[in-house]
Amino acid sequence: MSSLRDRFDVAVIGAGPAGSMAAKYAAKSGARTLLLEEHPAVGWPVECAGLLGLGAIAESELPGSSFVLRRMKGAAIYSPGGNRLDFKALDSRASVVDRRLFDRALACEALQEGVEMRLCSPVRRIRREGEESILSIG
Numbered sequence: 001m002s003s004l005r006d007r008f009d010v011a012v013i014g015a016g017p018a019g020s021m022a023a024k025y026a027a028k029s030g031a032r033t034l035l036l037e038e039h040p041a042v043g044w045p046v047e048c049a050g051l052l053g054l055g056a057i058a059e060s061e062l063p064g065s066s067f068v069l070r071r072m073k074g075a076a077i078y079s080p081g082g083n084r085l086d087f088k089a090l091d092s093r094a095s096v097v098d099r100r101l102f103d104r105a106l107a108c109e110a111l112q113e114g115v116e117m118r119l120c121s122p123v124r125r126i127r128r129e130g131e132e133s134i135l136s137i138g
């Protein structure tokens, strides 16, 4: 059986938004790309309130918007001392997204570019050997 070293040019650790975008662009550039995620599913557990600026959503290059829960025109910020500061805009500047769906949509885009993904694959150690990086997984 061929080793991962022979089969892939690039390994991306973590299938969060940054990892999926990096893997997508590596694959688009012609690199055989492996995306390693420690959890059994992408986008879970959610560790984010989900507030994203519209610019960030546009940069994600996702075709649909099924992950958008609500558009925001303002916010109220409460200080620990109980003071309240309101922001209001005429237009929507940000959205609340479902991070589970958002992360999964980004990972799907990477897969469509030919990225191979492995779940339940925590990278424990990276060791340099000359020009190569050797990953310890699991």
Ligand SMILES: Cc1cc2nc3c(=O)[nH]c(=O)nc-3n(C[C@H](O)[C@H](O)[C@H](O)COP(=O)(O)OP(=O)(O)OC[C@H]3O[C@@H](n4cnc5c(N)ncnc54)[C@H](O)[C@@H]3O)c2cc1C
Binding pocket: 013, 014, 015, 016, 017, 018, 019, 036, 037, 038, 039, 043, 047, 048, 049, 050, 051, 052, 121, 122, 123, 124
């Ligand atoms: C409580 C909270 C609320 C937040 N609210 C917001 C918000 O409202 N708006 C906003 O824009 N940002 C928010 N953030 C920040 C936002 O979640 C992060 O900026 C964003 O998730 C970073 O994306 P990422 O792809 O770099 O990393 P992550 O989303 O953290 O993804 C990293 C991925 O790598 C995997 N991973 C990590 N180590 C390994 C390993 N060794 N091997 C394999 N897989 C690994 C993880 O399981 C994860 O899937 C919030 C963060 C927290 C904690």
